[in-house]
Amino acid sequence: MRTQYCGELNASHLDAEVTLVGWAHRRRDHGGVIFIDLRDREGRVQVVFDPDTEETFATAERVRSEYVLQVKGRVRRRPEGTENPDMATGEVEVLGKELTIINASETPPFHLDDDSVSEEHRLRYRYIDLRRPEMLQRIRLRSEVTRELRYFLDSNGFLDIETPILTRATPEGARDYLVPSRTHPGEFFALPQSPQLFKQLLMMSGMDRYYQIVRCFRDEDLRADRQPEFTQLDIETAFMDEDQIMTLMEEMIRGLFDKLLGVKLDNPFPRMTYQEAMLRFGSDRPDLRVALELVDVDDLMKAVEFKVFSGPANDPEGRVAALRLPKGCELTRKEIDDYTKFVGIYGARGLAYIKVNERAKGREGLQSPILKFLPDEAVDTLMQRTGAEDGDLVFFGADKAHIVNEALGALRVKLAEDRGLMEGDWKPLWVVDFPMFEKGGDSGRGETAEQSRGSPGGSWTSLHHPFTAPKEEHLDLLETDPGACHSRAYDMVLNGTEVGGGSMRIFRTEVQRHVFELLGISDQEAEDKFGFLLTALKYGCPPHGGLAFGLDRLLMLMSGASSIREVMAFPKTQTASCPLTNAPSEVSDAQLRELNVRLRKPVEKETPAS
Known part of the structure; x- marks a missing residue:
């Protein structure tokens, strides 16, 4: 039914007579000339129909989005200034001589260029969603x-x-x-x-x-x-x-x-090693595009008055770790609060921090509600160990080791994504x-x-x-x-x-x-x-x-x-269901009997007395 795929046409096909099949991606009527973007698996090509071929032109007027078409015509160069560099076939077009509507289509539930369609809707009509070029x-x-x-x-x-x-x-x-x-x-x-x-x-x-x-x-x-x-x-x-x-x-x-x-x-x-990955990155699958690393400070916190730190520091299963964010002083209070909520997803009960405004001034150049609980020696060693510089912010995690690892491990990646700190592609x-x-x-x-x-x-x-x-x-x-x-x-x-x-x-x-x-x-x-x-x-x-x-x-x-x-061609949703086929579904009593299976009715929850 075809001589070439639509997306294969280029200047090497000039003046060739071709037969194409595919879907009408878009139809445009420009004052007596009809343009149809014909699409197949390999891409799109512009087909032009003019009134000189009356029967073909009349057929083109009936075409709507997602109609299945067969086109016979001649490949020609697009007029100067109308080339489309965004299309692989953008140098050429096909002058349509014959047009057959193989099958009509009802109005699709969404247009293929519409990026606002919900995933649920896309999965319900997956056969249309899969027509999108990116899919x-x-x-x-x-x-x-x-x-x-x-x-x-x-x-x-x-x-x-x-x-x-x-x-x-x-x-x-x-x-x-x-x-x-x-x-x-x-x-x-x-x-x-x-x-x-x-x-x-x-x-x-x-x-x-x-x-x-x-x-x-x-x-x-x-x-x-x-x-x-x-x-x-x-x-x-x-x-x-x-x-x-x-x-x-x-x-x-x-x-x-x-x-x-x-x-x-x-x-x-x-x-x-697994141990190094957990210590440095809080994860056994670290993203090495992120240079931010966790630094152990348990030894600095064992004797401090701040129980939030000293408790985990003295717990064999606990951990106190620091995470330095370069130029983190730029964060607003709201942004810090948002990151605190973020680590809460992983079980962290808070997110302590120290802003390094001017390190040379010692304690006076730092800003944090927890500073009053930390002795000067611990603060100085902390700044040295994390490599903190002016304008940086140091976050802390203190809890059971697995909570600290998960929370700060996720935070380092999110900070890198939010603040453009990813290094390299792979x-x-x-x-x-x-x-x-x-x-x-x-x-x-x-x-x-x-x-x-x-x-x-x-x-x-x-x-x-x-x-x-x-x-x-x-x-x-x-x-x-x-x-x-x-x-x-x-x-x-x-x-x-x-x-x-x-x-x-x-x-x-x-x-x-x-x-x-x-x-x-x-x-x-x-x-x-x-x-x-x-x-x-x-x-x-x-x-x-x-x-x-x-x-x-x-x-x-x-x-x-x-x-x-x-x-995946036909995936399930996050609730393990298939909107396309409505699976899972009930089966007949006869099928259950054949399989010697009896269903138990769900137990209804009791309504508390008023």
């Missing part, structure tokens, strides 16, 4: 990225192997999506949070190098970079150590950015030497399916997942001091976003059982949930490891989108 470009980029990743892995001896979607529920941290079995009444499949166990089994099967671009499912609360179903590039290798894996993976990502974006990433990527990083365990609870990790957490049943939880191997030199610490044990895990971070994470795996039965024990997974539960894995470990399991890249998140960064929903 087409993102979907195209997604295709190009997956093609390049496949090519690299295929070229390096990896086998593309599918793993089951219907599997069994395992305690990996997030809630499973469950699927009732019709043929096994009362029993359920689970949709995989990741192919973790299967890819380990593939290594035990001798596949040596595996990859898969795979859908994963997690029933958890959503946000900009989370979806109930998401895509990851899943990778596993045998007989390679972590250094070899990281070297190969960063080669893959460097090549991807170079070829598709023309971006030269660091070679090699810098590496930073800053990759490997974070290594993670703790093997942390005390019970959830620190908010589990960013990718590779990092599903262990069972919270014991006093310890896995910082990554229950199959992560401890460092060989720390094996004894599993017995004596689990909290000091480091894992052989590694995360790839880009611009403050974790795009991939992985680890070397436990390949010895006794180590795996010991880790389960520390995580509060009993022998019986381990056998029930992971018996097939424990059995496989007995039959010559090779050393192996791998990682998973969050493909949606990587594409979000590469395309400059604000959320992963913008790089």
Whole structure:
């Protein structure tokens, strides 16, 4: 039906007779001459209809936005002064000779150029939203990225192997999506949070190098970079150590950015320990484009009268840290109050500060309500340690260490964004030497399916997942001091976003059982949930490891989108629903009976007596 795509036409096609198909992006009637911007996947071109061809001109008069058209005509150069440099086809236009309305369109629910349309409305009519050039470009980029990743892995001896979607529920941290079995009444499949166990089994099967671009499912609360179903590039290798894996993976990502974006990433990527990342940046996925750093001042605050500082400073689980903002004295009181509210999101109960008006004057050159509680020696050392200069402002966080880290870690990024302090475009990083365990609870990790957490049943939880191997030199610490044990895990971070994470795996039965024990997974539960894995470990399991890249998140960064929903063809909303198909939805009683499922009516809340 076509000879070329609309967006491919240029001066090399002058005088060519072409047949185009696409959608009417816009129709304009300029005093007897009709212009239609015809759009397809590759772009737009201007088509001109004049009254000389009466039948064609009459058809053009009937065209409205989003009509599907076929145009036959001749390519010509646009008249001088009417070129459009904003269009790839802006040098030329098509003089329309024949026009066929293939299909009419009702008035669309929104115009493709309207940026004010709500996301809910866009998702309800996603098939129209995807016609927008920026959405087409993102979907195209997604295709190009997956093609390049496949090519690299295929070229390096990896086998593309599918793993089951219907599997069994395992305690990996997030809630499973469950699927009732019709043929096994009362029993359920689970949709995989990741192919973790299967890819380990593939290594035990001798596949040596595996990859898969795979859908994963997690029933958890959503946000900009989370979806109930998401895509990851899943990778596993045998007989390679972590250094070899990281070297190969960063080669893959460097090549991807170079070829598709023309971006030269660091070679090699810098590496930073988990402990250093938390101390300097308050985050295990630090954005290195932000030069602002946290500075520990616990030792200066242990003896001060100010209990807000001395309490956390003397608490083994507490932290007092400072964050210097260059030229921060320019902040208004309202702006400081707004930042105080911002850190409150992360549990901080306040945001103390000192304004450095004139440092040479000592205490007299500083301004803060907390100065009266701090001795001169502490103030002088504080100024030296933070490197404060005239016009700077020093913020403080004082609380449990995890609250200070989260609050000041987020604040440093927000300050950089608000005040134009970002340096550079792309800053990759490997974070290594993670703790093997942390005390019970959830620190908010589990960013990718590779990092599903262990069972919270014991006093310890896995910082990554229950199959992560401890460092060989720390094996004894599993017995004596689990909290000091480091894992052989590694995360790839880009611009403050974790795009991939992985680890070397436990390949010895006794180590795996010991880790389960520390995580509060009993022998019986381990056998029930992971018996097939424990059995496989007995039959010559090779050393192996791998990682998973969050493909949606990587594409979000590469395309400059604000959320992963913008790089997925048909995403869910933040309430895990689909406005397009109205999913999830009720099903018939007959279907429920066939699945041996009975619904329980929601319990109505009692109304308090008046």
